Amino acid sequence: MIGIDELKFDEKGLIPAIVVDGESQKVLTLAYMSRESLEISLEKGLCCFYSRSRQQLWLKGETSGNYQHILSITADCDRDALVVRVRKDGPACHLGTDSCFSYPLWQGEEPEPFSLERLYALLLDRKERRPEGSYTSYLFEKGLDKILKKVGEEATEVIIAGKAEDRRETVYELADLSYHLLVLMAQLGIEPEEVRRELASRHIIDHKVKQEKMA
Numbered sequence: 001m002i003g004i005d006e007l008k009f010d011e012k013g014l015i016p017a018i019v020v021d022g023e024s025q026k027v028l029t030l031a032y033m034s035r036e037s038l039e040i041s042l043e044k045g046l047c048c049f050y051s052r053s054r055q056q057l058w059l060k061g062e063t064s065g066n067y068q069h070i071l072s073i074t075a076d077c078d079r080d081a082l083v084v085r086v087r088k089d090g091p092a093c094h095l096g097t098d099s100c101f102s103y104p105l106w107q108g109e110e111p112e113p114f115s116l117e118r119l120y121a122l123l124l125d126r127k128e129r130r131p132e133g134s135y136t137s138y139l140f141e142k143g144l145d146k147i148l149k150k151v152g153e154e155a156t157e158v159i160i161a162g163k164a165e166d167r168r169e170t171v172y173e174l175a176d177l178s179y180h181l182l183v184l185m186a187q188l189g190i191e192p193e194e195v196r197r198e199l200a201s202r203h204i205i206d207h208k209v210k211q212e213k214m215a
Contacts, residue, residue: 004038008080014050015082019092021099022071022085023196024117028092029100031060033082045070047086066090088193098191116182116192123186139183147187150180 009015014032021028031049033041037057040048044059047068051058061067068086075082093100098117112118126136139147154177161169185192 002075002079004035006079007038007075007082008078009035010080012052014052015080017047017049017082017084019047019068019084019086021092022087023193024115026099026117027101028068028086028088028098041070041073041084047084061089064090064094066092068092098193119179120182120186120192123182127186136183139180140187144187147180147184151177151184154180 007015013034015034015038017031017033019028019031020026031047032052033048034050034057037048037050040057040059047060047070049058049060050056067089068084069089071085071087073082073084091098093102098121123136126134127140130137130140139150154173157173158170158177161173182192184190185195
């Protein structure tokens with residue numbers, strides 16, 4: 001572990017901080033910290049930055065409620081940049097998007113790795129634009145009742161495949177169910193992060209229960 005005195009702040013007394021989602025590993029934003037804002041961040045366990053435009057300290061989430069709970073802070077080899085891993089309470093960008101980095105400049109031929117977040121973003125796009133010929137658009141056009149019906153149907157298919165102990169078919173049906181659940185989430189405005197936080201809270205509770213039983 002290193003200390004703050006080993007960090008190299010620039011001529012304005014600032015150090016860049018790359019904020020990364022501790023769950024998805026997505027880059028959320030690039031901000032700057034002064035020595036004071038870093039000390040506040042360490043004390044509170046919450047991201048506190050220095051706003052270069054307003055020339056003042058800025059506790060992320062103080063007005064929006066979208067706090068960023070710090071999981072770890074790591075300096076680079078030159079000690080002049082930081083990576084801050086966080087658990088966020090809401091969108092990282094002031095525009096309301098999950099990340100500030102939402103505007104592609106160039107895309108190579110190799111596709112980006114699959115993630116639930118990318119699929120969810122695609123579903124939101126389908127919900128907004130409703131391109132013709134898209135099955136997802138069809139579901140959003142039909143509305144909540146249709147989506148719920150499909151979730152029920154796919155859940156039944158999972159049960160049938162699981163009961164038959166058909167591993168390959170169960171995986172296939174689980175994928176179908178997961179897709180329709182994400183469509184339902186998009187319809188209701190439920191972010192994947194909300195479900196992840198709920199699962200994390202249950203894991204903690206379950207751990208405590210196990211500890212109590214063992215005692």
